[in-house]
Amino acid sequence: xxxxxxxxxxxxxxxxxxxxxxxxxxxxxxxxxxxxxxxxxxxxxxxxxxxxxxxxxxxxxxxxxxxxxxxxxxxxxxxxxxxxxxxxxxxxxxxxxxxxxxxxxxxxxxxxxxxxxxxxxxxxxxxxxxxxxxxxxxxxxxxxxxxxxxxxxxxxxxxxxxxxxxxxxxxxxxxxxxxxxxxxxxxxxxxxxxxxxxxxxxxxxxxxxxxxxxxxxxxxxxxxxxxxxxxxxxxxxxxxxxxxxxxxxxxxxxxxxxxxxxxxxxxxxxxxxxxxxxxxxxxxxxxxxxxxxxxxxxxxxxxxxxxxxxxxxxxxxxxxxxxxxxxxxxxxxxxxxxxxxxxxxxxxxxxxxxxxxxxxxxxxxxxxxxxxxxxxxxxxxxxxxxxxxxxxxxxxxxxxxxxxxx
Amino acid sequence: xxxxxxxxxxxxxxxxxxxxxxxxxxxxxxxxxxxxxxxxxxxxxxxxxxxxxxxxxxxxxxxxxxxxxxxxxxxxxxxxxxxxxxxxxxxxxxxxxxxxxxxxxxxxxxxxxxxxxxxxxxxxxxxxxxxxxxxxxxxxxxxxxxxxxxxxxxxxxxxxxxxxxxxxxxxxxxxxxxxxxxxxxxxxxxxxxxxxxxxxxxxxxxxxxxxxxxxxxxxxxxxxxxxxxxxxxxxxxxxxxxxxxxxxxxxxxxxxxxxxxxxxxxxxxxxxxxxxxxxxxxxxxxxxxxxxxxxxxxxxxxxxxxxxxxxxxxxxxxxxxxxxxxxxxxxxxxxxxxxxxxxxxxxxxxxxxxxxxxxxxxxxxxxxxxxxxxxxxxxxxxxxxxxxxxxxxxxxxxxxxxxxxx
Numbered sequence: 001x002x003x004x005x006x007x008x009x010x011x012x013x014x015x016x017x018x019x020x021x022x023x024x025x026x027x028x029x030x031x032x033x034x035x036x037x038x039x040x041x042x043x044x045x046x047x048x049x050x051x052x053x054x055x056x057x058x059x060x061x062x063x064x065x066x067x068x069x070x071x072x073x074x075x076x077x078x079x080x081x082x083x084x085x086x087x088x089x090x091x092x093x094x095x096x097x098x099x100x101x102x103x104x105x106x107x108x109x110x111x112x113x114x115x116x117x118x119x120x121x122x123x124x125x126x127x128x129x130x131x132x133x134x135x136x137x138x139x140x141x142x143x144x145x146x147x148x149x150x151x152x153x154x155x156x157x158x159x160x161x162x163x164x165x166x167x168x169x170x171x172x173x174x175x176x177x178x179x180x181x182x183x184x185x186x187x188x189x190x191x192x193x194x195x196x197x198x199x200x201x202x203x204x205x206x207x208x209x210x211x212x213x214x215x216x217x218x219x220x221x222x223x224x225x226x227x228x229x230x231x232x233x234x235x236x237x238x239x240x241x242x243x244x245x246x247x248x249x250x251x252x253x254x255x256x257x258x259x260x261x262x263x264x265x266x267x268x269x270x271x272x273x274x275x276x277x278x279x280x281x282x283x284x285x286x287x288x289x290x291x292x293x294x295x296x297x298x299x300x301x302x303x304x305x306x307x308x309x310x311x312x313x314x315x316x317x318x319x320x321x322x323x324x325x326x327x328x329x330x331x332x333x334x335x336x337x338x339x340x341x342x343x344x345x346x347x348x349x350x351x352x353x354x355x356x357x358x359x360x361x362x363x364x365x366x367x368x369x370x371x372x373x374x375x376x377x378x379x380x381x382x383x384x385x386x387x388x389x390x391x392x393x394x395x396x397x398x399x400x401x402x403x404x405x406x
Numbered sequence: 407x408x409x410x411x412x413x414x415x416x417x418x419x420x421x422x423x424x425x426x427x428x429x430x431x432x433x434x435x436x437x438x439x440x441x442x443x444x445x446x447x448x449x450x451x452x453x454x455x456x457x458x459x460x461x462x463x464x465x466x467x468x469x470x471x472x473x474x475x476x477x478x479x480x481x482x483x484x485x486x487x488x489x490x491x492x493x494x495x496x497x498x499x500x501x502x503x504x505x506x507x508x509x510x511x512x513x514x515x516x517x518x519x520x521x522x523x524x525x526x527x528x529x530x531x532x533x534x535x536x537x538x539x540x541x542x543x544x545x546x547x548x549x550x551x552x553x554x555x556x557x558x559x560x561x562x563x564x565x566x567x568x569x570x571x572x573x574x575x576x577x578x579x580x581x582x583x584x585x586x587x588x589x590x591x592x593x594x595x596x597x598x599x600x601x602x603x604x605x606x607x608x609x610x611x612x613x614x615x616x617x618x619x620x621x622x623x624x625x626x627x628x629x630x631x632x633x634x635x636x637x638x639x640x641x642x643x644x645x646x647x648x649x650x651x652x653x654x655x656x657x658x659x660x661x662x663x664x665x666x667x668x669x670x671x672x673x674x675x676x677x678x679x680x681x682x683x684x685x686x687x688x689x690x691x692x693x694x695x696x697x698x699x700x701x702x703x704x705x706x707x708x709x710x711x712x713x714x715x716x717x718x719x720x721x722x723x724x725x726x727x728x729x730x731x732x733x734x735x736x737x738x739x740x741x742x743x744x745x746x747x748x749x750x751x752x753x754x755x756x757x758x759x760x761x762x763x764x765x766x767x768x769x770x771x772x773x774x775x776x777x778x779x780x781x782x783x784x785x786x787x788x789x790x791x792x793x794x795x796x797x798x799x800x801x802x803x804x805x806x807x808x809x810x811x812x
Contacts, residue, residue, distance in 0.1 A: 011576070040582045043582065071577045071579070072580045075580050164698060168698070170417070172697075173477070174477050174478045174482040175484070202796075203796055285697075287698075291577045291578075292574070378797065383798065389790060391608035391609055391784065392568070392608075392788045393572055393606070393608070393609055394569060395609065
């Protein structure tokens with residue numbers, strides 16, 4: 001029998017590590033022959049665009065390089081399967097690709113959209129007696145998947161954010177004048193990554209002074225008052241804000257257009273910067289951590305990468321035991337010492353759902369997070385991988401562009 | 407005799423390493439007793455706000471932590487000394503601080519503005535027979551100081567940029583659709599840091615596909631044509647652009663204001679993003695590397711940090727030999743093997759001047775840099791320091807905020 005693996009959704013530092021985990025486990029399983037990589041997620045299955053991974057990943061050194069390569073080495077997609085009743089042809093195409101290549105198990109590394117695909121494909125296969133197991137391997141820097149303690153990719157993003165925020169604090173504290181620095185962090189609907197900046201406390205750093213999450217209730221007047229209170233205590237006030245915060249009130253909604261007629265789509269950081277400049281008048285800067293949050297593998301969390309490998313491998317073992325329609329998940333046993341189990345949960349419990357940051361972990365004044373959050377986050381950023389360097393730069397594993405173009 | 411050290415201008419990853427170099431050299435010199443740190447650059451001398459560094463830097467471990475701490479641990483300033491004829495009082499204040507504390511040598515770690523201070527103070531001291539040597543230690547991520555092969559701080563910034571651009575390339579190449587990614591890199595007047603992205607070639611990476619510097623001649627129509635040409639070859643086109651590029655033509659100059667009446671000050675990256683969206687219509691994203699370029703000490707260049715220590719130490723030796731009004735500088739002996747000497751040059755040759763990126767290193771089509779640039783940059787990003795980590799985050803050396811507030 002053969003298996004196939006695909007990667008989907010937005011990049012993280014840990015998706016390729018989960019590929020390594022699944023691939024490595026498959027090498028150890030005598031019943032598995034070929035391990036196919038599907039190019040650009042499920043699109044590669046639909047278009048029969050597969051590569052034999054054993055022709056590309058040739059050594060344990062290749063596996064190490066893959067583990068330190070961010071993003072998705074097989075490409076990605078943002079494709080949502082239609083309901084079977086609306087378009088059964090697409091399901092038939094997928095199943096015929098599986099049959100053509102004797103693929104008995106398919107592993108989809110992705111977020112809650114990908115778990116929708118896992119749910120639908122496994123239901124279709126069971127209904128039509130197709131002999132293929134469908135397993136989801138979670139990943140997302142947003143940490144918003146249900147039924148798992150946390151998601152692979154999140155710990156590395158949090159470690160990057162913690163490291164960088166700490167450095168920005170040094171950078172922003174040099175002049176003798178008052179300043180406000182606003183750091184915009186990813187998370188449209190869930191504030192996990194922004195909240196994780198509370199880990200700086202572990203090293204005695206009393207910042208960010210203000211943390212705002214989409215799960216909280218954001219009010220501009222209160223924000224200005226919060227900043228002023230912190231300015232009484234700190235020369236350089238540091239604010240961490242989720243990109244998903246919404247400013248209420250007409251003033252913040254009417255669009256401004258530029259010379260080309262484009263709506264002025266400034267992020268929340270830039271908006272708050274303007275508000276601080278307008279209403280407080282001090283030196284103020286906003287910084288968007290942008291895609292670096294999801295691709296800075298040079299500063300990945302060893303805990304995260306090791307877990308991503310482990311959960312990929314566990315997915316293959318689950319399929320070989322006959323499981324299908326499942327997402328692999330972490331169950332936390334304890335914070336100190338940090339222990340997690342890998343379990344499987346029904347994909348339908350996680351598909352299309354979002355896990356919000358718990359409001360009970362937000363402090364009463366709404367400007368920070370509490371000790372429960374701190375204990376939850378701190379283990380996830382621990383450990384550093386030894387990064388292979390050539391000519392002063394990390395080495396990444398590559399599959400040639402022509403192949404990825406299909 | 408005592409000495410004093412101050413740090414000035416914008417942060418880099420290497421300013422504290424030069425402080426360590428000067429401090430460590432002073433410890434070895436039997437004629438030097440106290441080593442004062444001046445808080446917030448020359449302002450600390452003017453206000454007599456000094457700390458005795460031996461009370462803060464207590465061990466070689468402290469020195470190692472300082473070397474991995476970005477920004478300026480003593481604070482900074484952007485203060486320009488007036489001409490003596492305009493305000494001699496300020497000079498008298500400075501000299502009386504030196505006399506009060508028996509300071510016979512003053513070391514100013516900074517950029518071309520700081521070299522102006524070195525030039526003026528040393529001229530004043532000579533004219534008025536004051537027994538104090540004034541030495542400049544260069545630093546700037548912009549690499550735009552004259553009379554030195556390169557500046558401390560630049561190599562670490564270049565290594566951060568190379569590492570991050572490489573990761574962004576992975577991130578931007580995942581989907582099957584065409585895309586353009588525009589990376590805005592620091593350098594208002596000089597394109598050194600943007601040009602340094604050419605080092606990716608050393609690891610076989612054929613990107614950034616387009617590089618635009620302030621020293622080149624930027625034209626919007628040609629830019630669009632350049633992008634289209636690259637799109638014929640690459641699915642994901644990567645553009646590196648200096649923040650200092652200017653768009654010509656009325657369309658790009660008339661200001662747009664937001665709801666608060668603020669001018670819409672978007673960076674060049676955002677402007678080019680809008681232009682690509684408008685005129686090509688493909689997926690496009692702009693990324694501003696922002697202050698992370700100057701403070702990401704976790705990925706500093708060992709070559710840069712070692713050189714910053716060495717040039718700080720050489721400054722102290724030069725003062726002890728009686729030199730004054732000098733800036734310490736690097737003279738490159740060879741690229742392979744990479745060898746530099748530390749020399750001293752008259753501060754007046756570097757004060758208030760900017761070294762531009764050589765136009766003869768820009769390719770004929772204006773969209774890249776040539777092999778001379780590549781050979782120049784590659785040695786500067788070599789080597790990695792072992793970063794001391796605690797709780798999953800780098801450890802920074804700190805002087806308490808109350809002290810820095812003065």
